[in-house]
Amino acid sequence: MRALTIVDGSLELRDHPTPEPGPLDVLVEVRAAGINAADLLQRQGLYAAPPGWPVDIPGMELAGVVVAVGDRVVEPLMGRRVCAIVGGGAQGSLCALPSEHLLFVPDHVSFEEAGGFPEAFITAYDALVTQGRLAAGQRALISGAAGGVGVAGVQIAHALGAEVVAVTRSDEHHARLRSLGANETITLEEVGSIDGVDVVLELLGAAHLNAAQRVLNRFARVVVIGVGAGRTFELDLLAMMGKRITVTGSTLRSRSRDEKAEVVRRVSESLVPRWTQTELEVPLARVFALEEADAAYAFFAAPGKFGKVVLRVDD
């Protein structure tokens, strides 16, 4: 099979042996695979794949069709349209992964859109709901709202009945974020003066948190899943005590097989029905062919895009 391959910090399309699914795994013929910040870090040699995943094939999410199943898989999965997060190896024509990590793609959704769903929506759901305990009527503040996870977070928080404040630098994106459910759209400079919030989905890091920590309500939960705009942050411990605030750092990629199965199960129950009913969507900033990976990664790295960047994998 062919796959994007990291060779000395560059991407090349190379042939690889067909992956062998284990007894409880499936083999997916990949039709589309989203690009994530982790892929760029991995290409630079800064973020190794966790054990058990391809070391040199990037890609943390995919959509495609199940073409083989392990001996002990009992569910009828052959031929199903699926999408999934993986620990690496999504950006190739075939990928083996645990059968319990699959999400079923709704009929109306294209593979390109589905290839941009799992990482963003699972990450945002886990951060906002499982860790942030966001509830209806509460206020969520989402930084980096125009990116893949941000756009997912805005829709999820809105679907849960929360009030959503979306932070993005581009004025153009404000209208699109409001159409996806944001109640307020603001720039980074305006964060310090908004009304109090209960949950922060932190996708930027220190640059945003310095302002956001001034507008936290009592019992606020801050879930940090991205630090592109500042890795160290001056936390005000006394204010944190007075308001009984919690700050949690999180990643998905390094979780165990069982932990991932649990978060996939929750998303399957909570979000996939809403996706099927077109309450959720995957805005695509742009779709590239696998052969255009360099251009796709460069486009992903540049500011100003809205939504996901996805690689199309042709037969």
Place this chain on the structure above:
Amino acid sequence: MRALTIVDGSLELRDHPTPEPGPLDVLVEVRAAGINAADLLQRQGLYAAPPGWPVDIPGMELAGVVVAVGDRVVEPLMGRRVCAIVGGGAQGSLCALPSEHLLFVPDHVSFEEAGGFPEAFITAYDALVTQGRLAAGQRALISGAAGGVGVAGVQIAHALGAEVVAVTRSDEHHARLRSLGANETITLEEVGSIDGVDVVLELLGAAHLNAAQRVLNRFARVVVIGVGAGRTFELDLLAMMGKRITVTGSTLRSRSRDEKAEVVRRVSESLVPRWTQTELEVPLARVFALEEADAAYAFFAAPGKFGKVVLRVDD
């Protein structure tokens, strides 16, 4: 009744009207009342009592005898030896408080010791167990370990079957902390080089956390309840994500009546039986008469003491 009274930043013994217990409250004749950092802040005008509590009488914990009960109290509480946390007003001869906030004092325990139990042990239990989810076999790091809450935390963590690392500046205190259950006793300078820990009970603040954040295990929980040694802290967000760490700030004093009842219930079930069986103790740094409050507060504020400072309240 007579009570310590804050008058323009000083303490005076003054007469006050007898407090009136509400329908579900009790009136306690106070025999002893611990001193806490909050009392010193309140004397300076920096920490007002929460609504519903005496504004000018310090004292957040007491031990004594129930001498009156509200109309709707059904439990037979009259004459019982009790101790409790209160929102303020403990350092006087009488104090009214919710009946559901009482802990029963074991027969073998003096009022002086009991007067130093509730704030320290409830605070440490809530932070280590309820918020920090400390479990047997895990490692707890406790800063400021020679203070009232620290000494309670060391004993609680040890009683739960955790491994305890106690941090204190005084070499003299190391042996006493080991006799209370600490497995390792270290100074602040040594924190950065210990083996990984799962829960941090943070009583000092930034000065300790800067080192402690380098020795956190995956999934570590840091519970911040004191910031005397530094209020702002440079949190490494990327490390926090990689290890999926949680930092929580907490206080007891501002909690609602029901929240306090819940934490008292847990301590009553989990710790009072161990206290009765002499598994837990309240080391007293020194006991002062209520009339010696200035000297007592000064002694409390000075470094080098081990355990609680308690005011004795004579009839």
